Amino acid sequence: MSTDNPPSSVDADGESEFDAAEVQALRERVEELEASMAELDDDDDRQKLTIVATQGSFDMAYPPLILASTAAAFGWDVVVFHTFWGLDILHEEKSRDLKLSAVGNPNMPMPNALAALPGMDAMATRMMQKRIDENGTASIEELIELSLETGVDLQACQMTIELMEYDEDDFYDGVTTGVGAATALQHMAESDVQLLV
Amino acid sequence: MSSQYDTTETLDVKGQSCPMPIVKTKQAIDDLEAGDVLEVVATDSGSISDIQGWADGTSGVELLDQVEDSDLYTHYVKKTE
Incomplete structure (x- = not known):
């Protein structure tokens, strides 16, 4: 997917440019990162x-x-x-x-x-x-x-x-x-x- | 000396030196409730800086005041949570 595209998720034909599987993978990755950030925050509470x-x-x-x-x-x-x-x-x-x-x-x-x-x-x-x-x-x-x-x-x-x-x-x-x-x-x-x- | 703070408890660490004023202050604060004020009376001149540093670096406490009167250093520490 080109990064030059306008910031729209829908192309001229009215179909989504994003692959559903790709979106799902990204969502999972964000969740994973959020979970590991939360863990780090917990550890930081105590010196x-x-x-x-x-x-x-x-x-x-x-x-x-x-x-x-x-x-x-x-x-x-x-x-x-x-x-x-x-x-x-x-x-x-x-x-x-x-x-x-x-x-x-x-x-x-x-x-x-x-x-x-x-x-x-x-x-x-x-x-x-x-x-x-x-x-x-x-x-x-x-x-x-x-x-x-x-x-x-x-x-x-x-x-x-x-x-x-x-x-x-x-x-x-x-x-x-x-x-x-x-x-x-x-x-x-x-x-x-x-x-x- | 009269105090403008409504102190719940007084901790006497006169004659004791570092790290006792800090360690005992921490122990006394642990035994208090949120909102209580602890008065700490010390003769250790280092206690002015040490109590400040401890209160800055410790959550749930607030240093209200420090009074220096000849060789006595009196600290008022509030337990906030």
Whole structure:
């Protein structure tokens, strides 16, 4: 059919130029497109955040938990995938004893040679803990419980659980286990915001 | 301090810092009915910007006012739906 024709569906003989089957096919295609648009609109209702938490030091445990619980307060769908040292944040016992490293930390008021001495990490951690208490900043445990309570999906990488010889029971109740990189990638692909901490 | 808003509930987050004022505000709002007004009293100076951002990015809430009085930051949040 030529596109040069005038915008009339009826030709000189009074017969329809359009093939009924063609019209039907077009109608079906429009319906299909409308249905898939509606699906996309549904998905867009909620923002999604995926954080990959790889660090298990005292200071590095905070950013993923603070962002995750805040995003949950925004009504976002939130997943935090914990892998390698990040797994310690979800480990009930270890999470209460996370350490701040004094060595290689440019914010520490001491040279690395001193920071490397025994007991320095513990001292740095105590200093930070004191500041946190004085500032009214929540504890790691509080933030984990708050995150779980507000629907954040805290995931523990299965491969790292086995690598570190942890037991699934070592983690906080409500932590998702039995997930791997493919699950993390899937969440990242679906997310509006992805962060590696 | 007297308030021009007919507040349904007051949330005291004095002494708590980020992200607690936001997270607790959200939880308190969830427990209210449409039309109710929540008064949030905080000492965290970041709460001015954070509550604004949260209210902007959250459907069903409206930030009516924020009052700064020495070290106290009071926010009035209405649940609209």
